[in-house]
Structure formats: C-alpha cells, structure tokens
Amino acid sequence: MDFNLTDEQELMVASVKEYCERYFSEEQVREYYENHHVPVEVTKAWVDAGFGLLGIDEEYGGVPADLLTIGLVLEAVYHYAAASVPFINNSVAMFDITRFGSPEQIKMCVDAYHETGRPPFVFGISEPEAGSDNKNMSTTSRKQPDGTYRLNGSKTFVSDGDQYPYILVLAKEEDPSRDNPAVSMWLVSTKSEGVSFSPLEKIGQQMMTFCEVYLDDVVATEDMRVGNPGEGFKNLMHGLELERCNVSAWSLGLAQAAMDEAAAYCSKRVCFKKNIGSYQLVQEKLVEMETKLQTARLFMYKTLWDLDNGNSIRINSALLKRYTVRSCFEVCDDAMQIMGGLGYTKETRVSRLFLDSRGNRFGGGTDEIMVHIAGRELVKAYAQD
Ligand SMILES: Cc1cc2nc3c(=O)[nH]c(=O)nc-3n(C[C@H](O)[C@H](O)[C@H](O)COP(=O)(O)OP(=O)(O)OC[C@H]3O[C@@H](n4cnc5c(N)ncnc54)[C@H](O)[C@@H]3O)c2cc1C
Numbered sequence: 001m002d003f004n005l006t007d008e009q010e011l012m013v014a015s016v017k018e019y020c021e022r023y024f025s026e027e028q029v030r031e032y033y034e035n036h037h038v039p040v041e042v043t044k045a046w047v048d049a050g051f052g053l054l055g056i057d058e059e060y061g062g063v064p065a066d067l068l069t070i071g072l073v074l075e076a077v078y079h080y081a082a083a084s085v086p087f088i089n090n091s092v093a094m095f096d097i098t099r100f101g102s103p104e105q106i107k108m109c110v111d112a113y114h115e116t117g118r119p120p121f122v123f124g125i126s127e128p129e130a131g132s133d134n135k136n137m138s139t140t141s142r143k144q145p146d147g148t149y150r151l152n153g154s155k156t157f158v159s160d161g162d163q164y165p166y167i168l169v170l171a172k173e174e175d176p177s178r179d180n181p182a183v184s185m186w187l188v189s190t191k192s193e194g195v196s197f198s199p200l201e202k203i204g205q206q207m208m209t210f211c212e213v214y215l216d217d218v219v220a221t222e223d224m225r226v227g228n229p230g231e232g233f234k235n236l237m238h239g240l241e242l243e244r245c246n247v248s249a250w251s252l253g254l255a256q257a258a259m260d261e262a263a264a265y266c267s268k269r270v271c272f273k274k275n276i277g278s279y280q281l282v283q284e285k286l287v288e289m290e291t292k293l294q295t296a297r298l299f300m301y302k303t304l305w306d307l308d309n310g311n312s313i314r315i316n317s318a319l320l321k322r323y324t325v326r327s328c329f330e331v332c333d334d335a336m337q338i339m340g341g342l343g344y345t346k347e348t349r350v351s352r353l354f355l356d357s358r359g360n361r362f363g364g365g366t367d368e369i370m371v372h373i374a375g376r377e378l379v380k381a382y383a384q385d
Pocket of ligand 1: 123127363364368
C-alpha cells in the first residue's frame, strides 16, 4: 500500500491553502457568515483556479480528476477556511445536471457555472413530512389538458433556496400516495408565479440561507423536466454514496481546524502556573482527537479509493459517514472544552466549528439512517448457512 499523496495532489492541497489565505481570512469568513452569502468573485475564483472544475466532463470545460483527489480538495478547503464552504458542493450539482439534463439545461447550467462559479440551482428534496423517509413526499406534478404541468407542495430545509435562480424540485407524478414510485426532477425558476419562501434560521453553517419553499399551482413545461419521467429517485440515489464521502471530507476539514486551534492553545494557556498542555487530562483529549482524525482520514481515503477503483462502497459509505461526522463533531466538542469559556464565545473559531460540524449529522442522511443502510447489509454479509 502506498499512503503517499502524489506530487499533483500535494500541489493541489497547497494551492487550496493559498486560495483560502486570500479569500477566507477570519475577517472575511465572519463577513460571509454575517451576510449568509459568499461574494461571486470568491466562487468564480474557485472555478477559475480549476478546483471547481475537477471531475466535470471535459466537454463542459471540466478537468479530469479521481474522486480521492476531489475529497482531498474538499477536506483542505474546509480545513483552511475553518468554516463550512457550501459552494464547493456546486461541482456535485454539476455532475447531476451534466449526467441527467437535456442539452439545453446543461448549456444553461454550464454557462452560469463558468460565469459565476455557481450552478443556477439548489436542491429541493426534503419536505415537512418527508426527510429521511423521502418516499413520503407529497409534492406532485399533474399534467393538464394543454400539455403543461402544475406543481403543488412544499419543500423544506432548502439551502440557499431563495438565493439561486432555480430549484431542482422532486415531485411525484400525478399521485402523492406513498406507494407511487414515479418521481421526476424539475428545474423550477424561483421567479415563477406560485413560488414563495419562508426563511428558517439555522444555528450553524451560516454562509448560506435556509428556507421553506411553497409551490402553489406552479406551471411547468416538459422542457423543465430533468432526466426521464419517473426516474427522479433513481437519479438522486446515484450520487448519494459520493455525497456521504463528501460530507465526511467536510467534517474532517472542520475538525482538523478545531484541532489546530485547540492544540496550539495548550501551549499558551497557563493554569496553576503551568501550560494546560502539561496536564494529562488535557493530553488525553488531544490523543483522542488525533486518533479520531487519523482514523476518519484513513477510512475516507480508502472509501474514495474504492469508489475510484469500481469497488462497492454501499456499506462503507454509510459506515464512513456515521463514524466520521460523529467523531469529528466530538473532536470539535473536545476542542471547545480545551479552550474553556473562551471556546464558548464567538471570539474563537471552535464555537463556529462546533455548530457547523453538528449540522453534518443530518445532511446527506442522518446517523440513524446510516445505521439503517449499513446494519441490514452487515447482517446479510455475515450470514452463514
Ligand atoms: C445543514 C442542512 C442542510 C440541508 N440542506 C438541504 C437541502 O439543500 N435540500 C434538501 O432538500 N434538504 C436539505 N436538508 C435536509 C436533510 O436532508 C434532512 O434534515 C435529513 O434528510 C433528515 O430529515 P428530517 O430533518 O426531516 O428528519 P426526520 O427524517 O424527521 O428524522 C428525525 C429523527 O428520526 C430519526 N429516524 C428517522 N427514520 C428513522 C429510522 N427508520 N430508524 C431510526 N431513526 C430514524 C432520524 O435519524 C432523526 O434522528 C438539510 C439539512 C441540514 C441540517
């Protein structure tokens, strides 16, 4: 086994660090959190530097890259920004549209992406009665005699839903009942008549807004459908295993930033006439934190390597996501503990990292749903005749 990064990967991580030094100083991060917004020049610079193009097809101006390298880049940007940087997920959105979209939809999205560093849409999947249990969704598209469709329903927890020109809405065809498997994806303009928003206030991950979206008799036409009719769920599932790896990479970056800050504080803070780093109870925390970071990192790199090499990650992507996001949250929690009351204020980065990393235990599937996915597979895998 070769655990070395390639020269190219080393260079990529170093360049991400430089990018973060330029666009994610602590002062800039605080401003983006305050405004719930990252300026377009920052997202555009990410794409112009080539990071945002990794893994996108070359015919759309992308740069070939394996998924492990992309994982390294995601980890690095969260680490060096010491913040949740939502726009880096944009390239994953581009994977979906370039795979399932019509030529016109692809062109519209690719052009917007190159121009602004953002695809023009966000995801509207979750509903008030359908989060983990997304088969329970009740948003519908109903065909009209004139060949158009009407969309009705509501979506919730839509990240940046009120900030982007379109929402990729998942809706059941005709019938909202639970056992109807036919679901389609629609690119709905946020300016359409019948689309309205209600803001939700998150406690962390503040670079983006959060909202509920209501669809009230919104008119849709066939050219707004993304992918084949009825295949929305199947298409959505396609990217979920990679998404679990990516959320793990984000968590790892956040936790490493918390470790950097807390471990450095150990040599500075004096209590009872000694640096707190000299006390074994504090050292034990550092040992636990470092063990979790290294274990999560190895597990993540191996899982992405498997994905790159065509091996199934059905079980491991769920085990990885659950282990990594939980352990990384614990690392942030211990980092806060090491910093004492100061860590509980907004003066330090660990308070932000603590709140942000907590959110990753929901997005991409909750801890419990990861057990639901991996647990039954493990029972099967270990069954003996
Ligand atoms: C920061 C953040 C960003 C998000 N961004 C988006 C977005 O852009 N677009 C979007 O559509 N959604 C988004 N979501 C929503 C996210 O996908 C959901 O929060 C997630 O799927 C969980 O659904 P829920 O919140 O409705 O919880 P529920 O599904 O109601 O679950 C509640 C609790 O019950 C547990 N539970 C549920 N079923 C089971 C079971 N079978 N066994 C054991 N326990 C179970 C869950 O694990 C959880 O602990 C985002 C969420 C967060 C926190």
